[in-house]
Amino acid sequence: MSAPLFLDQFETTLRDHPEQIAVIDLSGDEPVMLTYAELDRLAARIAARLLQLDVKPGEAVAYQLPSGWPFVALTLAIWKVGATPCPLLPQLREREVAFILNSSESRVFIAPDVFRRFDYRPLVESILKEAPRVEHALILPTSPYDPLSSDLGGLLAPEADAEAAKEALSARKPGPDSHSQLLYTSGTTGEPKGVLHTHRTLSEALLIHTRTLGLTSKDRIWVPSPTAHQTGFLYGMLVSFYIGAPGIYHAIWDVDKARAAIEEHGATFVQAAMPFLSDITRADRPPKGLRLFIATGAAIPRQLAQEARERLQCAVVGAWGSTESCLVTVGRPSDPPEKLWGTDGRVLDGMQIRVVDDEGRELPPGTEGNFQVKTPAMFVTYLHHPEWYEAAMTPDGFFDTGDLAVIDEDGYLRITGRKKDVVNRGGEKIPVVEIEDLLYQHPDIADAAVVAMPDERLGERACAYVVLKPGAKRLELCDITDFLGERGMAKIYWPERLEIIDEMPRTASGKIQKYVLRQDIQQKLERERAEKTG
Structure with a gap:
C-alpha cells in the first residue's frame, strides 16, 4: 500500500483545520x-x-x-x-x-x-x-x-x-x-x-519517518536548516505538512532565534546537522523544550551527545540519509547510549541496508565495505544522466551510496569513510574535484589536492595541499580564496586552511594518496592543540 x-x-x-498554524x-x-x-x-x-x-x-x-x-x-x-x-x-x-x-x-x-x-x-x-x-x-x-x-x-x-x-x-x-x-x-x-524525486518517493519517506518517530499534529517542527537543502525541505517543511503541524523557520542561523523557536514558539522536533546541536548545547543558556533532536551529517561524538542530553533535556539521536535515498537509518530514543552515540542509528522499517565487498558479496557484521541501501523513497533518476543512475543501482535494486561503512551485529550503522573524496562541512558536501580543477588553473600552483580535516563543530573542513611551481612566490590562504572567488566559486566551498608541500604523496600508478594528507593534517591539528593546552 x-x-x-x-x-x-x-x-x-486545510479542509479540516484551516486555522491551524502552518508557518511561524x-x-x-x-x-x-x-x-x-x-x-x-x-x-x-x-x-x-x-x-x-x-x-x-x-x-x-x-x-x-x-x-x-x-x-x-x-x-x-x-x-x-x-x-x-x-x-x-x-x-x-x-x-x-x-x-x-x-x-x-x-x-x-x-x-x-x-x-x-x-x-x-x-x-x-x-x-x-x-x-x-x-x-x-x-x-x-x-x-x-x-x-x-x-x-x-x-x-x-x-x-x-x-x-x-x-x-x-x-x-x-x-x-x-x-x-x-x-x-x-x-x-x-x-x-x-x-536528483529527481516524485511525489510518491518523498511521501514514502515522510510516512516512514513520521511513523517511526511518532510525530503528530501536536508537534511543532523547527527548521533551522536551509529549506533549499534536503534536510530543511523534506525533514522540516514537508514533515510539518505531512502531520498538519506548524513549521518554525528562520533564514539565518542564530542561537537567540533558536531559543525563540524552542522556548517561545514551542518547537518539539528538529532534524539538523551537528553544528546546530553543538551551538545550542554550548550556549550560555541552552534552550529547553525540544522533545527530539536528530543530528545528521556525522555520528554524534559521545561527549557532545551526553552534554546535549543533559543541557537541552531532550533525546538526541544520530541518523544517515542522502538526497537520493532520503533518511535510511536513525537512532531511537529508547536505544542504549553506547549504540546511540558514535553510530548513525539502525535501519528504518521498510528499508534495507548492507555492506558489500567490491564484487558485491555481502560482508559479515563488523566488517568495513561498500554501503548500499534499498528504500521505497529512492530517487528516480539523475537529470540528463540516466547512466549515472544505472551505474549507482545494483541489479537487485540497491543504491551504492559511495560511502564505506560498518554494520555491527545489532544492526547499527557507522559510516567510516568515502570511496570518493567529498568534504562534509556541517552536512554540506563540498565538491573537492571542482575546487582542485580551479586550483590547477592558478599560475603559481603545480599540483593540488583538497582533503577533509577534522573539526569539532562542523565535523570536517576543507584543507588545500598545494605544490608550487619553481620560482613561484609564497602563497597565503587569502590568495587561494580570492582566486576561487574571482572565478565565481561560492564561499562555502573555499578551503579553510592551506598547506604548501614539496611534492604530493603518490601511488606507483601516480594517484595522490589522500589518506596520507588526511593523516598529516590530523597530526598537525593535534600538535597545535597540544601546544595550546600545554
Whole structure:
C-alpha cells in the first residue's frame, strides 16, 4: 500500500483545520504567522502568476530564496501548477547558479534583492548572460517582509487572478509519479548531479519517518536548516505538512532565534546537522523544550551527545540519509547510549541496508565495505544522466551510496569513510574535484589536492595541499580564496586552511594518496592543540 501523498495530507489539514498554524517565520523583525488557509491563499496567488508566465506542467522552476514564508508559499505554488521545484542554496554564486539554470532548463528564476548583506541583483544580471534559457528573472524584495504588505515584487497575483485560475490549477494537480523535487548535489566529478524525486518517493519517506518517530499534529517542527537543502525541505517543511503541524523557520542561523523557536514558539522536533546541536548545547543558556533532536551529517561524538542530553533535556539521536535515498537509518530514543552515540542509528522499517565487498558479496557484521541501501523513497533518476543512475543501482535494486561503512551485529550503522573524496562541512558536501580543477588553473600552483580535516563543530573542513611551481612566490590562504572567488566559486566551498608541500604523496600508478594528507593534517591539528593546552 502506497503512502498518502504529502499534498493530499496538506489538503486534509486545510479542509479540516484551516486555522491551524502552518508557518511561524522568525526571519524578520517580528514573527510572521500564517494559517494553513492563509498559506494556501498566498500559494494560489503565486500559482496564478506562474500560469501567466506560462510555466508548463513538469518543468523546473528555479529559486534561490532563504528559508521563510516566501520559500514555503512559492514551493506550494509550483506544485499547484504541476511544475517541479528546483531550489538553490542562497550561498551559491555565478558558477554554480549558471550551471544549475542551464542543466535544469528553467525558464523562470527567482532570487531575493538582498540577503545577508549580499546584493543578488548584479549576480542575476551576470548569470542571465550565461543562462540563455531563462525568460523571466524575478527579484523578490526582502522588505517589507510582512505578507500583508508585500507583493513579492509582482510574484503575488491579485486575488481576482487567483480566483480565475482555480479551474486551470485544479486540472494540473500532480500525480504520484509527477516530479516533486529537483535538487542538485555537489558532485565529486566536478559536475553537480540533478536528483529527481516524485511525489510518491518523498511521501514514502515522510510516512516512514513520521511513523517511526511518532510525530503528530501536536508537534511543532523547527527548521533551522536551509529549506533549499534536503534536510530543511523534506525533514522540516514537508514533515510539518505531512502531520498538519506548524513549521518554525528562520533564514539565518542564530542561537537567540533558536531559543525563540524552542522556548517561545514551542518547537518539539528538529532534524539538523551537528553544528546546530553543538551551538545550542554550548550556549550560555541552552534552550529547553525540544522533545527530539536528530543530528545528521556525522555520528554524534559521545561527549557532545551526553552534554546535549543533559543541557537541552531532550533525546538526541544520530541518523544517515542522502538526497537520493532520503533518511535510511536513525537512532531511537529508547536505544542504549553506547549504540546511540558514535553510530548513525539502525535501519528504518521498510528499508534495507548492507555492506558489500567490491564484487558485491555481502560482508559479515563488523566488517568495513561498500554501503548500499534499498528504500521505497529512492530517487528516480539523475537529470540528463540516466547512466549515472544505472551505474549507482545494483541489479537487485540497491543504491551504492559511495560511502564505506560498518554494520555491527545489532544492526547499527557507522559510516567510516568515502570511496570518493567529498568534504562534509556541517552536512554540506563540498565538491573537492571542482575546487582542485580551479586550483590547477592558478599560475603559481603545480599540483593540488583538497582533503577533509577534522573539526569539532562542523565535523570536517576543507584543507588545500598545494605544490608550487619553481620560482613561484609564497602563497597565503587569502590568495587561494580570492582566486576561487574571482572565478565565481561560492564561499562555502573555499578551503579553510592551506598547506604548501614539496611534492604530493603518490601511488606507483601516480594517484595522490589522500589518506596520507588526511593523516598529516590530523597530526598537525593535534600538535597545535597540544601546544595550546600545554
